[in-house]
Amino acid sequence: MPYPEEAQGFMIDSPETWLSFQKRHYKLKPFEDYDVDVKVEACGICGSDVHTISGWGANQNWPLCIGHEIVGTAIKVGPKVTNVKVGQRVGVGAQVFSCGECKQCKNDNETYCPKIIMNTYGSKWPETGIISQGGYSSHVRAHEHWVFTIPEKLKTNSVAPMLCAGITAFSPLVRNGAGPSKKVGIVGMGGIGHFGIMFAKALGAETWAISRTRAKEADARKIGADGFIATCEEGWEKEHEFSFDLIVNCANSSKNFDLSKYLSMMDVHGRWVSVGLPEEEGQVIKAQNLISNGVLIGASHLGSRKEMIRMLNLAADKGLDSWVETIDINEENLKEAMQRMKKADIRYRFTLTGYDKAFPEA
Amino acid sequence: MPYPEEAQGFMIDSPETWLSFQKRHYKLKPFEDYDVDVKVEACGICGSDVHTISGWGANQNWPLCIGHEIVGTAIKVGPKVTNVKVGQRVGVGAQVFSCGECKQCKNDNETYCPKIIMNTYGSKWPETGIISQGGYSSHVRAHEHWVFTIPEKLKTNSVAPMLCAGITAFSPLVRNGAGPSKKVGIVGMGGIGHFGIMFAKALGAETWAISRTRAKEADARKIGADGFIATCEEGWEKEHEFSFDLIVNCANSSKNFDLSKYLSMMDVHGRWVSVGLPEEEGQVIKAQNLISNGVLIGASHLGSRKEMIRMLNLAADKGLDSWVETIDINEENLKEAMQRMKKADIRYRFTLTGYDKAFPEA
Known part of the structure; x- marks a missing residue:
């Protein structure tokens, strides 16, 4: 069946076949008074897309059409x-x-609602039991609260990843006071991290990129970093002790991660906020590790509608542009993109394009 | 040698002999322009006194005279x-x-100074290398910034434990907004926790005591608790989900502690602040555990001079009174008190008294 009863999208059947995208039709939830239908033109590829189909997927509702950075x-x-x-x-x-x-x-x-959180894909609509499906597809249907008009100045392909990666970085920055006279660090120069640097700088903070090596230093500085810390270098944390007001941890791995060194860089009652969700076991935290500077450790989940609008306007006003590699949506390209995402072989985000070719009847 | 060159106190020689207090003379630091000499009349017994001589002691400067709740x-x-x-x-x-x-x-x-923190006992004075010694003694010498006049209304024996246990609970309460229209929890009804309940209530917060069993419920309510949670009861956390603005964790053990249940009670961006320093290994924390409500986890170390003065005035104004058991200072009583502290067999603090008998020449 065609739209408006159904959409067409690239689906995954299970974590075992996470590279095998199948173009299929599926049912959309019934259209309601506050709903908006969006004909998709671009969609970013988020790290959690890859985690969902390959790692976190055990409890998912299969089959699944992923994608949640939709324009x-x-x-x-x-x-x-x-x-x-x-x-x-x-x-x-x-x-x-x-x-x-x-x-x-x-x-x-x-985004912290304790009653119901409908993720863009993989959640069950309460009344009908229909599973929400994402933006590797012809159409998505969403409540208007979650649909954002895009300022004219922003380009479709580069604004797409702001809808998840961007807001994920932006919300903890504004909720924790990033701005003039604050020293802010961004750990992990990936999809989310590159937005973290861009937005921290745009908000007026002294902005430091924190990465394992200096491989991405030039990029970080182009995006707006005032300083760069490479954690492979002996004593990297020493000159920053007691100095950061906020560090947003965007790393997607906690392997070999000596949290205590990072925390030693925090000012008294500074905040360490994680937005990445590593697949590994967590960190062992002792009160003893936190007590010398009274640092607060937290996590953040997406951002509010108000923050989304503020972020889009900030990006438009300051002429901020994501670093994206575009790739046309089809079975082969999706497979390749997922494999490259797994290796973090992307600077710094894929945006899927060519929707008219993939869904000519939409 | 007598005072003012020396003080006399009950000393411990090593963790192996942590119950064997020896009355000895020891050298005081040279008296300087900002120093105040205090002739000791009472001293609370703090959990960290016991930890220091029996558990944390490996790196201490022995022999040591403990005690840091001095009046x-x-x-x-x-x-x-x-x-x-x-x-x-x-x-x-x-x-x-x-x-x-x-x-x-x-x-x-x-109390977070990165340059020098001189603990009341066990720290080395920079210029002379003399080790600071505590209040199980005839005299202490301290910089005036760390000496607090006691409001007339407060009793010597019950104000003593406020100087460490009290301020330890008070500082995170005021730094994290405990007051009217806030819901505050205090985990662990011991020396610090009983102050936490008392002060949270005095500051105007809706105050909940959180303990393993209901054994201390009546006491908690007498001190000011509006509600009581017993974590041995199935589903104890359920009715409090997303509701606490602040929980101050005063527990001195993290054994069998299911942190995720406690954190599920926090409101969005609520704060979980630990002031106890359990001897066990820490908690494994995954960003996933923090993300559903964006809770912040922290720790707190003592409190500022300003907070100390505010606390003492609040206690005087509201007629707050610690629950103390007094015990005369001597070798046998100290041994017994340490053993009872280890078993948490005290409601809720010992105060050492009878200094005139122990130090008749002082």
Whole structure:
């Protein structure tokens, strides 16, 4: 069946066949008063896309069409929608619904809603049991709260990854005071980290990139880093002791990670906020490791609608541009892209394009 | 030699003989312009006293006279001292010096000074190499910044434990916003925890005591707890999900401690601050455990001079009274008290008294 009952997308059947994308039709949730239908034109490839189909996938609802850094055109809006008009260029990130009524939702913490979090893909819509499906597809349907008009100045292909990677970096920066007179570090110069550097600098903070080697130093400085720390160098942490107000940890691995050295760089009551979700076991933390500077350790999950709008406007105002490699969406390219993502062989994000060729009937 | 060159105190020679207190004379640091000499009249027994002589002691400077919840009379003040007058009743807590000049010291974070932290006992004075000694003794000598006049309304024996246990609980409460309309939990109803409950309530927070069993519920409610959670009861965390703004963890053991259940009770970006220093290995923390509510995990170390004064005034204004058991200072009683501390057989703090009998020549 064609749209509007169904969408067509590239699906994975199980973690065992995580490189085997199958183009299929699947059912969309019933269209409701606050829904917006987006005809997809581009979609970033997120690290969690790869984790979901290859690593975290055991409890997923298979088969699954991943993708949650979506840009396209609003082609249909429900009668109660006020945020979006038909024909507008819009983005959809990693979440498409929350209860909207609880304390968290009313307090701009809708990505922490304890009642219901509908991820863009892989979640079960409560009333129908239909599984949400992502943006490696012809269409997505989302509640208007989770659909964002894109400022004219931003390019479709480079704004796509901001919808998840970008907001993931941006929210902890603004929630933890990144700005003038603050010293901010970004650990891990990958998809999320490169946004972290860009946004920390754009917000006015003294911005340090923290990476294992100096291989990405030139890139980091181009993006806006004021300084660069290579953790392969002996004594790297020494000159920064008690100095960082905030470090956003965007690393996607905690292997060989000596957390205590990183924490020793924090100012008193500085904050270490992780946004990566490594597949490895966690870190052993003793109160003793935290007590010399009273550092706070936390994690952050996406960002609110308000933050998303603020981020997009900041990017437009400052002319910020993601570093993306575009690749047309099809079975072979998806396989290759997933393999390169696994090896972190990308500077710094893939954006899937060529949707008109993949879905000519959409 | 007698005072003022020396003090007399009960010393421990090594962790192997941690119950064998020896009354001896030892050298005091040279008296300087900002110093205050305190003739000791009472001293609380802190959990870290016991840890130091029995557990943490490997790197200590032996022999050692412990004790850092000291109340006594100022009997001599240096020519530059302005905070204290001879004859005043004063307290000394767990620290007696910091550099006083760095960013942290100037910013009311002197207990996090990265240059020098002189603990009340066991630290080496930089210029002379003399080891600082605590309050199980006739006299202590401290920089005036670390000497606090005691409000008249407070009783010597019950104010003593506030100087370490009290401020340890008080500082994270005020630094993390405990007050009206906040829900605050205190884990561990021991020496520090009983102050946590008392102060959280006095600051105006909705205050919950969190303990393994209900054995101490009646005490907790007398001290000011509005509610009580017993973690031996199935599903104890369920009704509190996403609700605590702050939990101060005063537990001195992390055995069988399911941190994720505690963290599930935190509101979005709520804070879990540990002040106990368990001897066991730490907790394994994965970003995944923190992400559902963006909780922040931290630790806290004592409190600033300003906070100490605020705490003492609050206690005087509200008529707060520690729960102490007094015991005269001598070899046998110290041995017994240490053994009971190890078993947590005390509600909720010992205060050593009878100094005139132990040190008749002082």
